[in-house]
Amino acid sequence: MTLGRARLPLVILSVFAISSCQTEDKSPQPHFTTNSRGQKTTGTAQANADTHFIEFRSRYALTYGHTYVVFGRVDANGNMIDPEVAGLAPASPDAAPYVMGHFIPVPATTGQTDGDLEEQYRSASWRVMLTDDEYSGVVAFIREQQANSHFWQASVDNCNNWVGEIARHMGYKTPSIWLRPQQFITELREMNTV
Template sequence: MGKKLGSFVFGALAFALVVPAPLGASDRHEAGAQLSLQSGPAANTGPRASQTRPETQAAPLNAVRYFVEFRSRTGFYGHTYVVYGQLDGRGKRTDVHYAGLYPEGGPVGFMLGHVLPVPATVDAVEDDLTDPVTEAYLRIVTAEEFAKITAAIGRLRANTQLWNALLNNCNDFAAELAQELRLRTPSTLLIPELFVSGLREMNGS
């Protein structure tokens, strides 16, 4: 019995030395802190913050653009003239003006102008507003280009103009304005419809 009791005591002491005691509250806190330090900061597995791109600003509705349109219309063999003005933010034409070189004196002045130079007007005539358009070439221009066009028309209006079917006709007038925009121009001896279509083909839309 004494030997058995001694063996039991010896075994209990050995078990106490081998098996660690359970952690107390303070011990658990320190162990958790050490584990946290060893593991490092937790990886951020959530989605990355999205980088917002600056939105493209739409053109304001009150933005002003400028245009020049070369036109031909019906007539004896047609007539070339220009329409110019502004475009609002919706593309609607505003402050529209007309200009072209046209012989004065009605049918007599027109027929005489095939032989001799005759006085001419740079202002629009009634037929420019009513007759069907046969060709049109539209150019959207900058404010600087528009200023050049209006200045050129102003100079032509300020000086006496002569019209002649071969030497200085409506195509010559339109060609002078086109050159202000650095456009290439076809022969001014073409009929107006072919002149305007040639202007478009040589310079693109």
Template sequence: MLKPLAYASTGESRNPQVAKPYFISFRARTALSYGHSFVIFGKLDEHGRVPMDSHGVLRPDMAEIAGLHPATSSNVPYTIGHLLPVPSETGPSDGDSEQEYMTAQFTIPLTKAQYEDVAAYIHKRQKDSPVWHAVLYNCSGWIGEIAQHMGLKTPNSILFPKEYVEELKKMNT
């Protein structure tokens, strides 16, 4: 686990490629419902930014997407998931890689050691997050576990994704 606020400036070089060439970005995007929250993590581009192509689409050769959501694009499990837990997936969902759908983001530069720690934690969580529930275990709660692993303070996961990410950023900057 990372120490609380371990990503804060330590007086290292201001060049992100030297000091902290990796990142995690807690994000929220629009959806047909109240939105979706997820993380993008990987290596910063040559300008020290989250790697996007010229169309504002995430470069999959430099970053991964992880987020909790029902294991189908059908509305049926999503609707049932407001009453009962439903099977989940923890990879990307439609719209996660496109900048135009983002409503909030909180990006943290990471050292190689910090990145390796958080990436390993995310991959472990992807293997043992079998259900989604709109209130009890949702996408914001899932990314909140990642933030807590990093030593960050987290808001209540019942907030809508946009508000959750905005509050996460406010609590940790």
């Protein structure tokens, strides 16, 4: 009986990891831009107001994808100027740590990964324009998170959860961390925009 109980957490984690991979991604979703209150902005309003942004993003990958944030400044046309990328992923490009991370925590990286800024891989995004003060607060939180995130585990401490922490810090509601990244970003935007 004790042996069966010891395996229960492993079985539960396996079910969560497997169930999160059972849907398929859609074609790339449209780009959305709002202010921090979730109100849609236009290019002119954006150019005349806030010049800092955070973009919640997902991208396609060989597996179920990746969720991360891009942040920085934009020019008058809304083009990113020297963007930074942050997210949580296994620290190695090898497949073995990624596979192992579905069962046990593996070392993580919190910076840019391959394909994050390549437009052809973007599957969904939500850009939030921020005031200088809002931006400073979000970046400070991201830096703190990067300093304290050492492990990735697919069913508990995954890229969705990591990005969700940033969204919650900003006062947003967040969807389940067990969604595919494209679904996670789409639902995050839908839950918090008007």
